[in-house]
Amino acid sequence: MPASPIRHLVLVLGDQLDHDSTAFDGFDPAEDRVWMAEVPEESTHVWSAKPRTAIFLSAMRHFAAELRERGLPLRYTQLQDADNTGTLAGELQRAITDLQPQSLILTAPGDWRVLQDLRAVAAQADLPLDLRDDRHFFSTVRDFAAHAKGRKQLRLEYWYRELRQKHGVLMDGKQPAGGQWNFDADNRESFGKAGPQNVPPPFRVPPDVITQEVIELVNTRFDDHPGSLQSFAWPVTRAETLRALDHFINHRLPLFGQFEDAMWAGEVWLWHSQLSAALNLKLLNPREVVAAAEAAYRNGHAPLAAVEGFIRQILGWREYVRGIYWTQMPGYLERNALEAQAPLPAWYWTGETEMACLREAITQTLAHGYAHHIQRLMVTGLYALLLGVRPQAVHEWYLSVYVDAVEWVELPNTLGMSQYGDGGLLGSKPYVATGKYIQRMSNHCSGCRYDPAQSTGPKACPFTTLYWDFLMRHEAMLRQNPRMAMQMKNLDRLAPEAREAIAEQARAHRAALT
Template sequence: MINAEAIEMKNSAILRLILGDQLNINHSWFKTVDDTVTYVMMEVRTETDYVHHHIQKVVGFFSAMRSFAAELQSKKHSVIYIHLNDATNLQSFEKNLNAILSQGNYTQFEYQLPDEYRLDGLLKSYCNQLSIPYSVYDTEHFFSTREELGDFFEGKKMYLMESFYRNMRKKHNMLMEGDKPTAGQWNYDGDNRKKLPANHKPTAPLVFNNEVTQIVSELKSTAISTIGTIDENNFVWPINSEQSLALLDFFVAECLPLFGSYQDSMVPNEWSLYHSRLSFSMNVKMISPKEVTDRAIQEWEKRKDEIDYNQLEGFVRQIIGWREYMRGIYWLKMPEFASLNFLNHTEKLPNWFWTGKTKMNCLKDAITQSLDYAYAHHIQRLMITGNFALLAGVHPDEVDAWYLGIYIDAIEWVEITNTRGMSQFADGGIVGTKPYVSSASYIDKMSHYCGSCFYKKALKTGEKACPFNSLYWNFYDKHEDKLSKNPRIGMMYNVWRQMKPEDKSALLEQADYYLKNINAL
């Protein structure tokens, strides 16, 4: 364990700040040991308290940060590490930095570009009042720059991910044969929408039995409010680059052969399936997207007889395509993006989003899993929790806060574009070309939730009618003025208009009843 060092311990010339999601041991900063450089890392209440975090998220960040600081020290770098409960901790970046700079003989301040707009503005403002010079460095992590997506789509009205994805493939010569895509197609998404067979048992996930009792004890001694549960003797998430690489090796060996086919599938009590669960490691930079894609491609090239190409392409697309695209949208559209509410939704999240105590199997499973593991895969987030929140007219601010807090991999640059954009259509179509809503039929098609549910997937009205069915049509009816001209959903309005008036009325009455009694569903 690293103790907070006395601030006056050294009169170094350069002070470098490392944020909790900048744990890249391969960064050029660390190539050589420089006695004139001191690194500072800090656990502060401004970061634990700005949203209601899952306890595993806080513990995951602090564990990874402490492990990273220890690694730097083992390589003979000079590190100041401020723990959450240190008496000298002033609980904000600015106050702690001021204290360090005032008591040391520092002549230069340096930091890496933050990934969050909030912290980017904070550090810019802080540096503007410094009396010493400062420098800003790239994190040396992403495939694209902050501005690259905006430059690519300059003058365009639509920001199609597929176009950006293809450009990234060409730029980085990834899965390319000359100027053509490997295997002849750019995108094999059509092959990646299979339901897991009923008798299929997924590979048991690799977990790490990290002991985190010290951090949990420190959190309990504070007034920090968290959600979710944690096994402090068996923390399952990687907390350093070594464990992250081990998880990557496990994924390509055991999960990649079936990843693409079943990436959209959902099964009760199976939280990991064939997903890599590398998003936390990548988002705090314990492992790079290049390391991940290179390793996956290497495995496919070695085992082409075992791993179909669609499995690999679907995985690579999530990283070099979707992940980079979402970051580009974030830096292009913030800060306005954070206040968009195209559909003017105003409702609060149902109470059971915080407990998982609902009679709807799909939501009970997805939320309980999220509370237990601080994780759910992308279709659970998009088509279960997100789908319901959108159908229920929940305010995007409420949805943003829930997703940002509950998931261990949620950092605003990737969370808000997925949530406010893709999931809630609050951006009016910047990210997604249509609202991602469904009735029970899609959920049943992709999952094993419906068979044992209290509600009946085939019923649209009545006591046990699946709420998704009536809320689905209520959503389209409510927003007809804004959505009816969307070519991707015009067919649904044709179906709605052709319904008998009494059937439409019954559906809307059913939806109204469910919305008024939403906390009892």
């Protein structure tokens, strides 16, 4: 029994590392206590890669140290503790037994599974659970549900405009800055034959003592998990992430939009922010990120096209996918509109493939826990979609390997945007392309044994073969989608013998994977 009664046990999860969290509203150190727990379950319910596990554990331990410095009483379970039950539910049950709190307080989690587990523990203990809004977002799930009510189709653009107007972001009076809402036409260039020039060095943080201990623990406890920690240098404290934000605004934002979709062999970071992990751990608030980006436009440091494109990812897309997740779960997880059933190729866990673009994206991912959005959507995701991989297997891989992967944001991006598993709820069409897209946006094809212009024969690019095969396999459904009209017209130009040759090439490619 505790020395004095515990009024509230405040639950803080590994992706809620915010000192201003709603869970701390009204906190009294004399009566309340904070609960945090590292458990193997969070690295094993999917086969979590080492960089992802390490960033969570290191950030949690640094946050716990800050709580102690502030004088907040804390019950903290470490992964290696002998009496660790192995699950969040088990650790919470143990804490309730030991501390006998009168109630539990929790800021809404980002994971449906975790919320259900903690709710079940509270119910079993007959304790009230005060579930509070997460003010790390510009909107609530209730806001999104109200926006979605009665609409035949959900589209990011309308939600994004609504939030910009509501919060006065990139607005000149009642009009969008620059007279238009979207500047995609001014962004998304390739590097050309010369490749990227004068790429700024990435913001990296040498591991301190706490992070070094975590690296050793992860390498020992999860030695059979994928990924490497040799180059681990992610920011894991609020102070470090604020420096990372400043570094992005000063050195990367001006060219972010122009090259946001471009890829180049050996260039991991380019002009991307690398802030998504900090945002999803709640070390950075999206409001301060958006405000810093807008200020860069207002003071002439960065062009409007770059700033708008970046802000749309945070104020628009991040809020949108959260709304989709929480209004559609738990059924969303099981959606498979294309009835895809193929297994994920084993080399997604090693990068050992002759396809240069996939080898580059996967080996980079395993080394750093990071790949930018086009590598995810139009390389690793595109191949899985064209191959016909079961979307739940793709989801589990993405959730496993990326340091910024929390299910509320990863699942809609993967199952919906990347794999079209929700049949068009999130995005209006399948994002499919031949290998020519990758050739246009990167230099990967110049060093690859495959030719993106060929769909059949020994040098045929699997992306190109599988693209046409995908259109043929789903032809009836795709013809109902007006945004696929141009691609279906191109399919109509294929002679019957060409169609059969492509289908046979696709069958041979699939057979070689087994």
